[in-house]
Amino acid sequence: MHATATARIIDGVAVSAKIRADCKGRVERLARRGIKPGLAVVLVGSDPASAVYVRNKERACSDVGIRSFRHDFSADVDPETLVATIERLNADPGVDGILVQLPLPPHLSVARVLRTISAEKDVDGFHLYNVGGLVVGDTVFPPCTPYGVVKLLEHEGIRVEGQNVVVVGASNIVGKPMALMLMQRDATVCICHAKTRDLAQFTILADILVVAAGKPNLILPQMVKTGAVVIDVGINRLADGRLVGDVDFEGVRRKASSITPVPGGVGPMTVTMLLVNTITSAERRQAE
Numbered sequence: 001m002h003a004t005a006t007a008r009i010i011d012g013v014a015v016s017a018k019i020r021a022d023c024k025g026r027v028e029r030l031a032r033r034g035i036k037p038g039l040a041v042v043l044v045g046s047d048p049a050s051a052v053y054v055r056n057k058e059r060a061c062s063d064v065g066i067r068s069f070r071h072d073f074s075a076d077v078d079p080e081t082l083v084a085t086i087e088r089l090n091a092d093p094g095v096d097g098i099l100v101q102l103p104l105p106p107h108l109s110v111a112r113v114l115r116t117i118s119a120e121k122d123v124d125g126f127h128l129y130n131v132g133g134l135v136v137g138d139t140v141f142p143p144c145t146p147y148g149v150v151k152l153l154e155h156e157g158i159r160v161e162g163q164n165v166v167v168v169g170a171s172n173i174v175g176k177p178m179a180l181m182l183m184q185r186d187a188t189v190c191i192c193h194a195k196t197r198d199l200a201q202f203t204i205l206a207d208i209l210v211v212a213a214g215k216p217n218l219i220l221p222q223m224v225k226t227g228a229v230v231i232d233v234g235i236n237r238l239a240d241g242r243l244v245g246d247v248d249f250e251g252v253r254r255k256a257s258s259i260t261p262v263p264g265g266v267g268p269m270t271v272t273m274l275l276v277n278t279i280t281s282a283e284r285r286q287a288e
């Protein structure tokens with residue numbers, strides 16, 4: 001009977017390791033031409049989660065041979081100072097990618113900061129030029145988290161074309177670009193969000209369910225079609241310190257065909273795709 005079946009666990013750490021090995025090869029090829037890719041990492045304020053993310057990104061860079069340049073600012077930094085720093089990094093030939101860690105303190109305009117980053121160095125893929133590229137299916141820097149999900153699906157041999165995909169979450173960073181990237185790959189895509197009425201009536205139709213809402217246990221087994229692929233992007237810290245996604249992992253794994261764990265699923269892929277985008281930028285600039 002189906003009741004005892006459990007899903008294949010998609011190992012984001014293992015897929016990441018394969019892609020990072022490929023990154024090392026690309027960095028070595030660039031080194032033979034005298035080029036060392038560089039990523040500028042801008043951190044504003046002292047949010048502990050942001051500090052952890054930035055440290056992880058720096059460590060990942062050094063593991064594959066990318067130089068990283070850290071620019072720290074206090075939470076009350078003057079917007080003009082921040083913009084001037086980004087403009088300097090735009091002009092710096094040693095910098096291939098510029099990453100401004102989000103969120104920013106409320107007195108800073110995220111839109112202005114992201115617009116200031118040169119589209120040529122926008123390795124997070126948030127500049128309007130790159131967002132537009134995503135809409136028409138022609139982008140150089142796909143945003144790292146949805147790009148990581150696409151790569152996970154590819155590595156697992158999961159077909160996207162013609163599949164019903166439901167994306168829960170419609171943020172500019174995850175949900176919307178995720179939906180566009182899967183639509184570009186000929187999936188039939190439905191986007192749900194906090195105002196969606198009766199979420200389950202949509203999620204139950206999904207052959208591939210991608211969840212990026214930031215709500216523990218939002219997706220329960222009865223909301224998932226038997227045999228669905230479930231990708232959990234959510235990262236939530238519970239009161240007892242545990243890190244969980246948005247999906248009831250233990251329940252849903254008995255119904256899905258494949259599922260990503262949290263941690264160890266999408267998270268490692270996000271950082272890996274940042275490395276990929278930074279190397280791509282260096283290769284493009286070298287080819288100019």
Ligand code: NAD
Binds near residue numbers: 174234268270
């Ligand atoms: P966000 O808060 O900007 O957006 C959340 C989206 O989910 C919104 O569109 C909102 O309408 C929707 N939503 C919220 N509650 C909902 C509900 N009850 N039902 C349906 N939809 C609901 O968040 P984000 O930046 O897109 O991140 C989403 C989650 O993914 C967070 O947990 C975040 O920590 C995580 N995240 C993980 C990675 C990674 O690398 N794994 C990267 C980025 C974000």
